[in-house]
Amino acid sequence: MPSLTTPGAVIRFTNYRDHDRMLTILSPIYGRIDALSRGCRKPKSALMPASELFVHGEFVVYQNNDRHTLTSCTITDTFYPLRLDPYRLTCASYMAALCNAAIQPGLAAQEQYALLLRGLYYLSYDEEADALALTTAYLLLFADAIGYRPxxxxxxHCRTKLDLTFGGQMDVAAGxxxxxxxxxRITYPLTVDEIKWMSITLREGLKPTKNTEASTLFDMLRRYVESRLGMSIKVSKFLP
Ligand SMILES: [Zn+2]
Structure with a gap:
């Protein structure tokens, strides 16, 4: 039976039986992989360090039909500082939960994977970066990465060219x-600066920012992305 070797990041886990854990690994090549980490909750298990949320590394997974079992992992980063800051941890958990909701098994997810790692990196290591502004930018870029660029x-609705001199109206349902x-319909009024921020972010990608202006868009973008996914994601209720 074949083994898969892939870079990846753990985006979810569920404890299973007495000592096991079911991991969801995001791979840029294979998309979402649900893999059993057998015995990882035993005290001396070699798989224990790799079976935590956000662990990033090279995973080796044994494949038997539809079932996957984790064989080994060479860890690159655990994003440990997230554990020391509950708010940043919540932001990171939301980023991971969005990947878990949107990404299918067997479909490459390079853009989403790169975006998640950047998000986790800045949340962990850039103390100057504003966590909510970063999560807001992540939402916008995530929407773009899964094919829903606003x-x-x-x-x-009618494709008329817009005059945005005095801002605009965002229709979440219409995209x-x-x-x-x-x-x-029910729309969100957006300022000129907010629209400009969205355009620049879509062009330049995820960057750490001290500017908290972006976070005024958090609620709108959360609704936008979650309505596109057709589900509400529990952890986002703890934000902003
Ligand atoms: Zn129109």
Whole structure:
């Protein structure tokens, strides 16, 4: 039976039986892998350090039909500082939960994987970075990575080119900004600066930021992404 060797990050785990744990590993090559870490909760298990949330490394997984079992892992990083800051830990857990909800087994997820690692890295090691602003940027870029980039230049309903001199109206259900003629649904008013921030973030990718202005968009983007996924994600209730 074949073994898979892949870089990956643990995005979820559930304790199983007395000593086991079911891990969900995000792989850039294979997407989501659900793998049994057998005996990892025994005191001297070699798999114990690799069977924690956010562990990043090279995983070797034994594959038998649809079942996967973790064989070994060479750890690159555990993002340990997250354990010392409950708020940052919640932000990181939300990032991981979004991956768990959106990414399917067997489908490559390079962009989502790279984005998650950057998010975990900045949350862990950049004390200057604002955690909520970072999570907000993550939401926007995650939406883009799973194929739901919000429309910012043309009306999401009628495709008219938008005049954004005085800001705009975001229609979460329609997937973007909408023009005054289509602005009959429940929309979020966005300022010129907020729209500009979204455009720049989509262009430049995830960067640590001290600017907390971005976090005013957190609630809108959470609704946007979770409505696209068709589910609400529990851990986001603890944010902002
Ligand atoms: Zn319109």
């Amino acid at each position: 429309r910012l230049s043309r009306c999401a 973007g900004l909408c023009c005054p003629n289509c602005n009959s």
